Structures are given as structure tokens and as C-alpha cells.
Amino acid sequence: xxxxxxxxxxxxxxxxxxxxxxxxxxxxxxxxxxxxxxxxxxxxxxxxxxxxxxxxxxxxxxxxxxxxxxxxxxxxxxxxxxxxxxxxxxxxxxxxxxxxxxxxxxxxxxxxxxxxxxxxxxxxxxxxxxxxxxxxxxxxxxxxxxxxxxxxxxxxxxxxxxxxxxxxxxxxxxxxxxxxxxxxxxxxxxxxxxxxxxxxxxxxxxxxxxxxxxxxxxxxxxxxxxxxxxxxxxxxxxxxxxxxxxxxxxxxxxxxxxxxxxxxxxxxxxxxxxxxxxxxxxxxxxxxxxxxxxxxxxxxxxxxxxxxxxxxxxxxxxxxxx
Numbered sequence: 618x619x620x621x622x623x624x625x626x627x628x629x630x631x632x633x634x635x636x637x638x639x640x641x642x643x644x645x646x647x648x649x650x651x652x653x654x655x656x657x658x659x660x661x662x663x664x665x666x667x668x669x670x671x672x673x674x675x676x677x678x679x680x681x682x683x684x685x686x687x688x689x690x691x692x693x694x695x696x697x698x699x700x701x702x703x704x705x706x707x708x709x710x711x712x713x714x715x716x717x718x719x720x721x722x723x724x725x726x727x728x729x730x731x732x733x734x735x736x737x738x739x740x741x742x743x744x745x746x747x748x749x750x751x752x753x754x755x756x757x758x759x760x761x762x763x764x765x766x767x768x769x770x771x772x773x774x775x776x777x778x779x780x781x782x783x784x785x786x787x788x789x790x791x792x793x794x795x796x797x798x799x800x801x802x803x804x805x806x807x808x809x810x811x812x813x814x815x816x817x818x819x820x821x822x823x824x825x826x827x828x829x830x831x832x833x834x835x836x837x838x839x840x841x842x843x844x845x846x847x848x849x850x851x852x853x854x855x856x857x858x859x860x861x862x863x864x865x866x867x868x869x870x871x872x873x874x875x876x877x878x879x880x881x882x883x884x885x886x887x888x889x890x891x892x893x894x895x896x897x898x899x900x901x902x903x904x905x906x907x908x909x910x911x912x913x914x915x916x917x918x919x920x921x922x923x924x925x926x927x928x929x930x931x932x933x934x935x936x937x938x939x
Contacts, residue, residue, distance in 0.1 A: 645842040668733045671742045681753035682729050688757040689718050692764045699764045706824040707844045707892050714794045714879030717814055724807035731803040739816040740793045740804050752781040762907030775822045779815045786812040798855055806868050817876040818846050836889040844892045855906045864917040865910035874903040
């Protein structure tokens with residue numbers, strides 16, 4: 618009986634008296650300990666997959682998102698359109714530059730929905746945490762002050778908004794590399810675009826707070842100097858985004874390039890030829906950094922696709938080994 622059991626558990630080597638094991642024996646685990654481990658694993662999976670986890674923060678994100686959205690809708694729905702009646706400076710862009718808000722709102726709506734998934738919770742809830750509600754509140758205050766033409770206070774809150782989005786941008790880029798298409802499109806893309814656009818808003822609001830009114834005053838020497846430095850700063854920031862990683866930060870560079878072309882379109886040659894052509898030159902340079910970002914992104918995905926293809930080619934055929 619013993620020999621029969623051994624032969625069923627082991628394979629007999631012909632011509633010898635030896636047996637080899639075909640199936641390794643599993644390590645013994647006490648039933649009580651095994652049940653405890655299974656219960657802990659079930660709790661971990663169940664808690665990480667629950668959409669009600671951190672529900673207070675998720676609800677706060679939803680409320681603040683609609684507060685943030687409403688503040689920007691107000692600037693368009695108000696009887697005196699702020700984009701046409703606000704203080705016009707020598708760095709003010711064409712009104713269509715602010716259409717980028719629509720894209721940011723659309724992407725952030727996806728972010729709000731994405732937070733209810735396991736992957737989204739890891740980045741948005743566990744990573745960004747309460748920084749997003751803080752950003753939304755600061756941005757709503759900034760938009761209200763800017764729309765009511767309190768430009769000095771608006772500039773102060775523009776700096777607060779820039780600080781908040783910079784903290785989120787650093788957290789996302791440094792500690793949460795995109796693990797899937799959801800992370801790429803619904804987390805990295807909107808906050809990169811937001812970060813680049815906020816840089817533009819700080820410059821625009823600074824000129825509205827401390828610069829001259831382009832409708833009533835001609836551009837003096839110092840106005841031209843500061844406008845040139847502002848345009849150079851925006852272009853240099855776009856270049857910094859382009860070289861921030863091997864593939865570059867395409868959305869942030871695009872936000873700045875979009876704004877520079879809008880400044881070129883609004884600051885016509887009759888106002889100041891120097892500012893007009895300077896804006897065009899820096900816009901073209903910034904567009905070059907955008908194309909660099911596109912090329913870097915294409916190269917990255919090509920390398921990733923090539924690596925996957927090589928791994929598939931090197932994989933052994935199913936049933937090739939007996």
C-alpha cells in the first residue's frame with residue numbers, strides 16, 4: 618500500500634530503482650492561519666475597490682469642481698463680457714485664448730469621474746488628496762476678483778493658484794507615473810495643461826495690475842522692455858517644459874504657445890510693432906518646443922511598442938517544450 622502511494626506521487630525512472638517527484642509539495646500552513654490570511658486579503662481587495670472609500674473627499678472634489686466651473690461660466694454669461702471689456706494691456710491676448718478653459722474643464726470632469734475607479738483613487742485621492750479642492754477654491758476666488766476688475770488682489774490670488782497647481786503638478790509627475798491611458802488622459806494631461814495656462818494667467822494679471830492701459834497710453838520704453846521680458850519668460854518656460862523629461866511636457870508647452878499666438882494676434886502692429894513682432898518670434902520658438910514634445914512622445918511610444926514586440930517574439934511557443 619505504501620509503495621503504491623509513493624508510485625502515484627512520484628514518477629518511476631526506467632532501469633533504476635529511483636523515483637522523481639512530479640509535483641512539488643505545498644508548504645504546510647495551519648488552517649487557522651490560512652483562514653486569517655485569506656480574510657485579510659479579502660478585506661484589502663474589498664476596501665481598495667469600494668467607491669465609497671474616502672467619500673468625503675470625493676464629494677468635496679465634485680462640489681469644488683462645479684464651483685470652479687461656475688466661476689468661469691459667470692465670466693461669459695455676465696452682461697459685460699470681461700474678455701472684451703477688461704483692462705487692455707500690451708500683453709493681453711485675443712479673447713479666443715481663454716477657450717483653453719473649456720478644454721481644462723472637460724478634462725477635469727473626466728478626472729472627477731475617474732476618482733471613483735481603483736487607479737484614479739490611487740492618484741487623485743491618495744496622491745493629490747485635498748490639494749484639488751484647495752486649488753478649485755483659490756481659482757474661483759481669482760476668477761471672481763479678475764472679473765470684477767480688482768486686478769491687484771487678483772494677481773495675489775493668481776500666485777496662490779500657481780503655487781497650488783505647481784504642488785499638484787510636482788506630486789503627479791514625481792510620484793505617479795502614468796500606469797494606463799486613464800492616468801495619462803485624465804490626470805497628467807489636465808494638470809499639465811492647467812499648469813502651463815496658470816503661468817500665462819500670472820503674467821497677464823501682473824500687467825493688468827501694474828501695467829499701463831493700452832487703449833489710452835502708448836507703449837513707452839519700459840513698457841516695451843517688460844513686455845519683451847514677459848514674452849521671453851513664457852517662451853523659456855515652454856522650453857523648460859519641453860526638456861523636463863525625455864518626451865517633454867506637450868500639454869503645458871501647448872498652453873503657452875497657444876497664448877503667445879493669441880498675444881501676437883491681439884497686439885497688432887498699429888499699437889506697437891516691436892511687441893507685435895516679438896510675440897510672433899517667441900510664439901514660433903515656443904511652437905518648436907511643442908513639436909519637440911510631439912516627437913519625444915512619438916519616440917517614447919515607439920520604444921515601448923518595440924519592447925513589447927521583442928518580448929512577444931522571444932516568448933516560447935505554447936507546447937514547444939515537453
